[in-house]
Amino acid sequence: MENYTMEGRTYRYYGQEAPLYPFGYGLSYTTFHYRDLVLSPTVLPVCANLTVSVVLENTGPRDGEEVVQLYLRWEQSSVPVPRWQLVAFRRVAVLAGRETKLSFQVLAEQRAVWAQDWRLEPGTFTLFAGGQQPGQRTRVPSEVLSAQFGVTGTARPLRGC
Numbered sequence: 001m002e003n004y005t006m007e008g009r010t011y012r013y014y015g016q017e018a019p020l021y022p023f024g025y026g027l028s029y030t031t032f033h034y035r036d037l038v039l040s041p042t043v044l045p046v047c048a049n050l051t052v053s054v055v056l057e058n059t060g061p062r063d064g065e066e067v068v069q070l071y072l073r074w075e076q077s078s079v080p081v082p083r084w085q086l087v088a089f090r091r092v093a094v095l096a097g098r099e100t101k102l103s104f105q106v107l108a109e110q111r112a113v114w115a116q117d118w119r120l121e122p123g124t125f126t127l128f129a130g131g132q133q134p135g136q137r138t139r140v141p142s143e144v145l146s147a148q149f150g151v152t153g154t155a156r157p158l159r160g161c
Helices: none
Strands: 030-039 043-045 050-058 064-074 085-094 100-108 116-120 123-130 145-151
Touching: 030 123, 030 145, 050 064, 050 085, 050 123, 064 100, 085 100
Parallel strands: 043 145
Antiparallel strands: 030 050, 050 100, 064 085, 064 123, 123 145
């Protein structure tokens, strides 16, 4: 094999075609509502980590579990990257009528792109938080919140941080 590109070989690089059963696909006996997605800081240096928090509320009549998923999208990149990339997930049990606030860390290395070596690049990024992938079409909708953040500085090798 001489061509190691992933384009056209995995769902992350299929363009606009969505996979039949994406990560997180499934049904629940209850419903959930996401709110208060907070990114801190909203502008960070190229080697810094991002802190994310989101509130998950069980709005249904039964106790339930939700897999909270965080996806990252590069708005501009010097090399081909996935449409979005899973950077964190957590299964959370929430009692009926209750809510919980979740915190995550998105590490700088999770924003790295491969360009002959792992590199961190400045630019604008979008972070998605919800119970499914961004843009997923299911019979039972699940919310996906999004927020943008910026990375400043100059591109550098990941090992240089």
